[in-house]
Amino acid sequence: MLKQEVVVENKLGFHARPASLFAQTASKFKSEIFIEKNGNKVNGKSILGLMTLGIPQGAKINLLVEGEDEEQALKELLKLFAEKFGEE
Amino acid sequence: MYEGIAASPGIAIAKAFLFKKEDLVIEKEEIAAVEIEREKEKFHQALIQTRGQLENIKRKTEADVGVEEAAIFGAHLMILDDPMLIGEVENKISEDKLTAASALNQVITNFIQLFSNMEDAYMKERAVDIKDVGERILNNILGLKGNTLANINEKVIIIAHNLTPSDTAQIDKEYVLGFVTEVGGRTSHTAIMARTLEIPAVVGLGKDISSIKSEELIIIDGDKGVVITQPDQGTIQKYQERLEKFKSYKMELKELLDSPAKTIDGHQVELAANIGTPRDISSVLENGAEGIGLYRTEFLYMDRNEFPSEEEQFEAYKTVAERMNGKPVIIRTLDIGGDKNLPYLQLPEEMNPFLGWRAIRFCLERKDTFKAQLRAILRASAYGKVKIMYPMISNVSEVRQANTILQEVRDELERENISYDKAIETGIMVEIPSAALTADIIAKEVDFFSIGTNDLCQYTIAVDRMNEKVSYLYQPFHPAVLSLIMKVIQSAHKEGKLVGMCGEMAGDPLAAIILLGLGLDEFSMSASSIPHIKRIIRSISLEHAQSIARQAIQLSTAEEIEDLMKKTLEQLGG
Numbered sequence: 227m228l229k230q231e232v233v234v235e236n237k238l239g240f241h242a243r244p245a246s247l248f249a250q251t252a253s254k255f256k257s258e259i260f261i262e263k264n265g266n267k268v269n270g271k272s273i274l275g276l277m278t279l280g281i282p283q284g285a286k287i288n289l290l291v292e293g294e295d296e297e298q299a300l301k302e303l304l305k306l307f308a309e310k311f312g313e314e
Numbered sequence: 315m316y317e318g319i320a321a322s323p324g325i326a327i328a329k330a331f332l333f334k335k336e337d338l339v340i341e342k343e344e345i346a347a348v349e350i351e352r353e354k355e356k357f358h359q360a361l362i363q364t365r366g367q368l369e370n371i372k373r374k375t376e377a378d379v380g381v382e383e384a385a386i387f388g389a390h391l392m393i394l395d396d397p398m399l400i401g402e403v404e405n406k407i408s409e410d411k412l413t414a415a416s417a418l419n420q421v422i423t424n425f426i427q428l429f430s431n432m433e434d435a436y437m438k439e440r441a442v443d444i445k446d447v448g449e450r451i452l453n454n455i456l457g458l459k460g461n462t463l464a465n466i467n468e469k470v471i472i473i474a475h476n477l478t479p480s481d482t483a484q485i486d487k488e489y490v491l492g493f494v495t496e497v498g499g500r501t502s503h504t505a506i507m508a509r510t511l512e513i514p515a516v517v518g519l520g521k522d523i524s525s526i527k528s529e530e531l532i533i534i535d536g537d538k539g540v541v542i543t544q545p546d547q548g549t550i551q552k553y554q555e556r557l558e559k560f561k562s563y564k565m566e567l568k569e570l571l572d573s574p575a576k577t578i579d580g581h582q583v584e585l586a587a588n589i590g591t592p593r594d595i596s597s598v599l600e601n602g603a604e605g606i607g608l609y610r611t612e613f614l615y616m617d618r619n620e621f622p623s624e625e626e627q628f629e630a631y632k633t634v635a636e637r638m639n640g641k642p643v644i645i646r647t648l649d650i651g652g653d654k655n656l657p658y659l660q661l662p663e664e665m666n667p668f669l670g671w672r673a674i675r676f677c678l679e680r681k682d683t684f685k686a687q688l689r690a691i692l693r694a695s696a697y698g699k700v701k702i703m704y705p706m707i708s709n710v711s712e713v714r715q716a717n718t719i720l721q722e723v724r725d726e727l728e729r730e731n732i733s734y735d736k737a738i739e740t741g742i743m744v745e746i747p748s749a750a751l752t753a754d755i756i757a758k759e760v761d762f763f764s765i766g767t768n769d770l771c772q773y774t775i776a777v778d779r780m781n782e783k784v785s786y787l788y789q790p791f792h793p794a795v796l797s798l799i800m801k802v803i804q805s806a807h808k809e810g811k812l813v814g815m816c817g818e819m820a821g822d823p824l825a826a827i828i829l830l831g832l833g834l835d836e837f838s839m840s841a842s843s844i845p846h847i848k849r850i851i852r853s854i855s856l857e858h859a860q861s862i863a864r865q866a867i868q869l870s871t872a873e874e875i876e877d878l879m880k881k882t883l884e885q886l887g888g
Binding site: 241242246249250268269271272273274275277278280 | 389392393396397398399401425428429432436437440444
């Protein structure tokens with residue numbers, strides 16, 4: 227299992243659009259993907275789950291990825307954060 | 315009378331249809347262990363069925379309304395596929411031994427509560443989507459049709475707490491004449507859909523909505539955001555008249571929008587619009603203009619402390635060229651001086667500013683300013699069909715000088731490898747009698763003419779129309795003005811060049827038939843005048859217009875000519 231801490235830099239936090247982009251990307255992989263914030267863990271392929279976490283700008287979260295394509299999955303998901311999900 | 319929020323313009327008069335969504339009452343129902351798999355299967359069947367319905371609605375909305383409006387159903391499909399939602403329902407079936415319906419009901423209710431309690435308005439709105447999808451799945455599990463607007467078969471105004479995307483997707487515009495909702499604002503789904511479907515709507519009426527009785531006749535005014543219950547006969551009649559007017563105006567506009575400005579016998583002219591800034595384009599397109607006949611560039615130079623940069627001008631011209639999407643855009647070079655001064659340009663006081671140092675006369679001397687503008691126009695020409703027009707030309711030498719400078723700029727762009735439209739057309743504004751009288755000479759050196767009637771009148775009749783003492787002399791129908799217009803058109807046509815008109819006369823209904831009869835090729839006016847002029851042109855034959863123009867030209871005074879035109883329009887029913 228891979229675990230990586232990331233900081234959400236999007237102005238509006240992990241809002242509906244980033245959440246849906248994340249869930250869509252996560253769903254492409256076989257691996258199980260979770261996001262963990264303050265001990266709360268939700269399925270990274272669930273847009274409802276991601277939105278209910280209510281992650282603001284500057285929050286630190288953990289990405290947990292486990293499965294046969296975990297390396298590729300983590301790489302692509304981290305890229306989304308690095309590009310701030312295409313937002314300013 | 316109740317006041318809400320004006321969400322979509324227009325008037326509707328019809329019976330109220332109270333659309334109440336009874337919340338499905340799902341009893342908590344437990345099952346035996348052997349039934350677990352069967353309930354899970356039921357749930358998954360319902361998901362498949364729901365997916366089919368949503369994909370259908372999405373396709374239908376894409377086709378009938380638009381891709382953007384259909385995107386909401388893409389979001390619904392994502393909720394439908396959500397692993398957390400599916401996982402929790404399955405869990406409740408197998409762990410808590412609940413039926414598929416009560417398991418789903420509990421999960422959805424939890425999510426709705428979670429989202430409704432969020433502070434963010436956008437997230438709150440998502441509770442509506444979850445409810446919408448959840449109810450759809452639930453109805454499929456239970457084999458119910460659900461409460462739907464699809465079966466309405468008489469003209470009504472829908473009164474509801476709120477309308478979801480699934481609700482509005484079922485609406486038949488034939489029968490649904492308006493919406494009134496208890497909640498929502500101008501950006502709520504109901505409001506956006508109402509505007510897209512062009513159905514009048516009042517939203518956010520609040521608790522007052524309960525005063526509206528089922529089946530009673532009501533009036534809604536989507537312009538003011540007002541709902542009128544128990545209207546008296548006079549009120550109904552007043553609104554009926556407004557409705558009829560609005561309807562016939564819209565129908566005619568729509569019909570005219572897509573039809574060409576063609577006479578009964580098939581002679582087609584171009585109806586274009588005059589603009590001052592790129593912001594004017596929306597109204598240009600809404601009124602069905604076939605091009606921009608006059609883009610006044612002065613606004614770019616006003617309200618500032620220095621000349622606009624080439625880049626700034628380029629951006630503006632490019633925006634207009636792109637938004638017109640290949641339709642012609644005639645850009646008039648700087649027409650400053652006279653009554654139009656610039657704060658950063660210390661133009662000397664003149665005895666006769668209208669006869670002084672202005673427009674092309676200024677540009678030919680201030681070559682740097684002129685060149686920056688020409689460069690910006692040429693660069694923008696790579697993005698659409700741009701034409702250049704010089705104002706205030708009084709003789710052919712000025713055209714030659716301007717074209718020489720234009721050639722220098724073209725050479726510069728060539729050297730710098732900057733692309734522009736090499737076939738770009740150049741023309742002049744004919745607004746000085748000396749240019750009109752020598753139109754045959756000038757026609758050989760330009761690609762088109764555009765007659766500026768405001769100045770042409772003023773210079774021909776020697777009258778300042780701002781001077782109240784003499785403004786009565788300002789007469790576009792003066793036989794001298796008409797005779798100059800005729801001369802310009804004939805001279806241009808002899809050289810195979812087209813003639814437009816961008817003065818106020820081009821948008822004057824009384825002048826349309828004479829100008830058509832004289833052979834004008836392009837009429838450029840404020841966008842809102844286009845439908846009216848188009849209707850006149852479509853109501854007459856070219857032959858008839860020509861005979862009217864011949865008659866008009868024989869008359870002695872402007873008054874006689876105007877009388878003739880009024881009578882002609884009356885006969886045409888305009």
